[in-house]
Amino acid sequence: xxxxxxxDTFSGRDTTGHEWDGLKELNTPLPKWWLYVLAATVxxxxxxxxxxxxxxxxxxxxxxxxGYSTRARVDADVKALIAQRAVFMDKIAALPVExxxxxxxxxxxxxxxxxxxxxxxxxxxxxxxxxxxPGYPNLASDVWRWGGTLAQIERTITHGVRSGDPDAHVxxxxxxxxxxxxxxxxxxxxxxxxxTLYGNQAASASVAAGKQVFADNCAVCHGDNAQGNHDxxxxxxxxxxxxxxxxxxxxxxQINNPRMGVMPAWNKRLDPATIRSLAIYVHSLGGxx
Amino acid sequence: xxxxxxxxERNAILxxxxxxxxxxxxxxxxxxxxxxxxxxVEHVKGVRPYSPLELAGRDIYVxxxxxxxxxxxxxxxxxEVERYGHYSLAAESMYDHPFQWGSKRIGPDLARVGGKYSxxxxxxxxxxxxxxxxxxxxxxxxxxAETPLRQDRIAAKMRTLxxxxxxYTDDQIAHARDDLVAQATVDTDLDTFRKRWPKAVxxxxxxxxxxxxxxxxxxxxxxxxxxxxxxxxxxxxxQ
Numbered sequence: 001x002x003x004x005x006x007x008d009t010f011s012g013r014d015t016t017g018h019e020w021d022g023l024k025e026l027n028t029p030l031p032k033w034w035l036y037v038l039a040a041t042v043x044x045x046x047x048x049x050x051x052x053x054x055x056x057x058x059x060x061x062x063x064x065x066x067g068y069s070t071r072a073r074v075d076a077d078v079k080a081l082i083a084q085r086a087v088f089m090d091k092i093a094a095l096p097v098e099x100x101x102x103x104x105x106x107x108x109x110x111x112x113x114x115x116x117x118x119x120x121x122x123x124x125x126x127x128x129x130x131x132x133x134p135g136y137p138n139l140a141s142d143v144w145r146w147g148g149t150l151a152q153i154e155r156t157i158t159h160g161v162r163s164g165d166p167d168a169h170v171x172x173x174x175x176x177x178x179x180x181x182x183x184x185x186x187x188x189x190x191x192x193x194x195x196t197l198y199g200n201q202a203a204s205a206s207v208a209a210g211k212q213v214f215a216d217n218c219a220v221c222h223g224d225n226a227q228g229n230h231d232x233x234x235x236x237x238x239x240x241x242x243x244x245x246x247x248x249x250x251x252x253x254q255i256n257n258p259r260m261g262v263m264p265a266w267n268k269r270l271d272p273a274t275i276r277s278l279a280i281y282v283h284s285l286g287g288x289x
Numbered sequence: 290x291x292x293x294x295x296x297x298e299r300n301a302i303l304x305x306x307x308x309x310x311x312x313x314x315x316x317x318x319x320x321x322x323x324x325x326x327x328x329x330v331e332h333v334k335g336v337r338p339y340s341p342l343e344l345a346g347r348d349i350y351v352x353x354x355x356x357x358x359x360x361x362x363x364x365x366x367x368x369e370v371e372r373y374g375h376y377s378l379a380a381e382s383m384y385d386h387p388f389q390w391g392s393k394r395i396g397p398d399l400a401r402v403g404g405k406y407s408x409x410x411x412x413x414x415x416x417x418x419x420x421x422x423x424x425x426x427x428x429x430x431x432x433x434a435e436t437p438l439r440q441d442r443i444a445a446k447m448r449t450l451x452x453x454x455x456x457y458t459d460d461q462i463a464h465a466r467d468d469l470v471a472q473a474t475v476d477t478d479l480d481t482f483r484k485r486w487p488k489a490v491x492x493x494x495x496x497x498x499x500x501x502x503x504x505x506x507x508x509x510x511x512x513x514x515x516x517x518x519x520x521x522x523x524x525x526x527x528q
Contacts, residue, residue, distance in 0.1 A: 056322045070365040074376060077367035120372065124422055125410055133421065135409065262407035268519070269374065269405070 089113070093273035097150040101280055114281025117274050121266065122282075130285040134244065135261060140286035141241045147230035148289035154279035158272075160265035161233070168265055171232045176217065177256030186213045191251045197226050197238045200248075330379045335515045338384045338455045339508070340486040341443045341469035342499060346508030348446075349501050350389065353430065360391035361400045361512065374401040375518045384455045396427060401513030408492050411506040433502035440499075443469050461485055472507055473499035488514055 005017040008026060016025045049055070052064040082089075088109040092100050100106045118130075126132055130139030137145065146156045146169050159167040176182040182190070186209075192202035193210030215224070223229055226237035235243065243261065245254040266275055282288075297304050322329070339347060350356070363369050365376040377400050382388040406414075413420060416434060418427040444465040447457045461468075464485065471482045473494030482489070490510035494503045 056325050060325065060328055071376070074365040074367060074370060078370055081367060081371070121405070124406060124414075128423075135413070262409060264404055264407060 089271075089273040092276050093271070097154050097276050097279055100276060101150060101283075107280065110277040110280040111284060112277075113274060114277035114279070117270065117278050118281055121270065122278070125263075130282060132241075134246070135259070137243055137261075138241055139282050142287040142289070143228075143235050143239050143241045144230065144287065144289065145228070145233040145235050145243075148283070148287055150279055150283050150288070152230065153282050153288075154276060156263070157270075157275050157278050157282075158265065158267045161261060161263040163263060163265040165265035165267070169233055171221075171234075171260075173221070173254075173258040173260065175257050177252075182213065182217065182255070186210075187252060187255050190214050190218065191248060191255060194226070194237055194245075194251050195248050198242075199240065330383055333378060333380045333516050334520070335488075335517055336380050336383065337487065337515060338447075338450070338457055338461075339511070340472060340489045341447070341465045342438075342472040342492075342504050342507040343489065343511050344446060344450075344508075345438055345443060345469065345499075346501075346504035346506070347385075347389075349433065349505045350508060353433075355399075356389050356391040358393060358395035358427070359397065359399045360394050361388075361398065362390040363398055363400045369398070373398050374513070377513075378516065381513065381516060384450075386450060386453050386455070399509065399512055403490070403510045403512040403514035408490065408506050408510060411509055412493075412502060415502055415505065430502070430505075433505060434500050436501045437497070438469075438499040438501050438504050440466055440469055470499060473503040 005014050005027070006024075007013070008015055008024070011026060014027045016027045018025055050064065051066045052068055053061055054064060055062045088106065091103075092106055092110055092113075095103075095106070100110055118126075119128075122130075125136040126139050127136070132138030132140075137143075142148065144152070146152060146161065155167075156169060159165045159169065161169045174181055177184070177187055189206045189210035190213040191210070192206040193214050195202050196207050214222075214226070219226075221229060221232045222234045222237060228234045228236040244259045245251040266278075270278070297307065338344075361377070361382070363373045363376045370376055377390075381400070382390065410421065412434065414422070415429075416431045417429050418425040444462050447455075447462045447465055451457045451462070464481075468482055468485060471479065471491075472486070472489055473492050475491060475493055479491065488511065490507060492503050492506045492510070494500075
């Protein structure tokens, strides 16, 4: 195979100098602009190699002349964000929740911050707008277990309910049926009584007996008039908003073997100003005391 | 040119050697970082191997393909840190074989979902996601609550993972099956269990023994909770 570059008479261009059985190939080099771009990307690559963290070796990697680090950048970004918010959030964190509520500007900021934090953290259980669902309290009603004042809401969010936090709200309703503390007929009677508190009808003899069972066993926590007690987390029963027991069967089940909810403590996940904002937002949903 | 193209084309051995060198560069670039893995993974306190129930739950997570819609990696970006919490550290997935970082977020990131919701919420949500989150696209996994968890292979699994470098102790492997059941039983004495598996979340379970859902919830509840970021030394160690 002779390698002789010659000019092709037909096209006027050089051949590659290769010849196969009389066939010759025209030399069509890559366009100059393409070669320059290729060279530029190589130079660019070397520059990045030198400026940024790149080559790994034994105990680590080259750090690059710029000393760039994703983690340092995100730490700085978050610090800048906190500084930007600090104008209001520091004031919210420094003042008691009632004072924040009283200041129109801080109140507006807290409501906005609270609404956003609520959507991310609270909505999965309490529903959009705090509407609640079975087992998860409605926050837009005036029924409160652990209290509906700003300070009480803030405390509940901070420490949670049966969350394992040392300051969490904890209470336990006895298993009146499962532990045989009440006879089955007594449970039916007290269920009838509670059912009338919901605004329904039941046999009057049974209700009267149930009222006595209630006074002897339930009133100590639920209150003489079933008005509830924020200290032990009992809700007012004379209401139409209930957590676990909306039907008569559910009332019986709840007396037999009560279900009790758990709410996480948010003090490990959210900062105090965000929790305060959440308290103000939740308080504004409709039932704040 | 130093080496003329023609020489290479005409010398099969030279061509072969040069091809091997070129391909080897690609391989070396991929392999070398693995030699430095000991120094790449931060040494932070708190990360422990998964408890038996969590490990079983992790297998359910993989089997059901949860990673196809959920990532487990909070990237070091402001928006992600704002929404999900502290960005993920390599150390937090060092006992994952394989890791579940994922690459898709049809659902939210789960790297720090542990403790965000109550266990009861997870049961309700896995059973029927739309009942809790009306706009959810997630399929129902109610059948997990009716499927008893296979218990007989748990110790063998832990021994296998030990071969791969997960530091399970003999004590932990010996009590694997007891601990598997204990973590899904509310009213048992948990002192020794807690010693072996700090920060493990005990799930409600039921009298008939742990179900696959119990295992999955136990796994979800520990995600992202092992490292204490409030501890100042964590900040220094992660650098």
